[in-house]
Amino acid sequence: MGAGGAKHKTAKTVIRAGYGIFYDRFALANTLAAARYTGVVQQQYVFSNPDTFPNPPALLSSGVDRSSQAIQEVDAHFRAPALMQAATTLERQLPRNSTIAITYTNSHSTHVLRSEDINAPLPGTYSVSNPNSGVYPYGSSGQSIS
Secondary structure: OOOOOOOOOOOOEEEEEEEEEEEOOOOHHHHHHHHHOOOOOOOOEOOOOOOOOOOOOOOOOOOOOHHHEOEOOOOOOOOOOEEEEEEEEEEEEEOOOEEEEEEEEEEEEEOOOOOOOOOOOOOOOOEOOEOOOOOOOOOOOOOOEO
């Protein structure tokens, strides 16, 4: 190469990519709630259509169903929720100090936490026009198991 040297060209196109797995912790509040609402340590009752507002009925009154308490449990097969994210970008420098970028981003989650009423009426057995309808697999409609 001569004294003038070769012209150094800078890259005009860049490809960037990344991937990550992110785990969520099972909150201490969830563990404490499961330990608290066992039906023995602390009891929680669900009243459907209460007519005693603002004074709640006594738990031993005839209008309270002792079996309608809400119990919280943690699944024995619990796994920590995971979020997997991937991203790829193609970036190109254009004239007049401008740049264009095309990006593809993908996210996928597994073992997402949820709370489910396992005593909901079976599909097709409940009618909004008749609140007493419905077949509840674990007892009466006042009982809440989640």
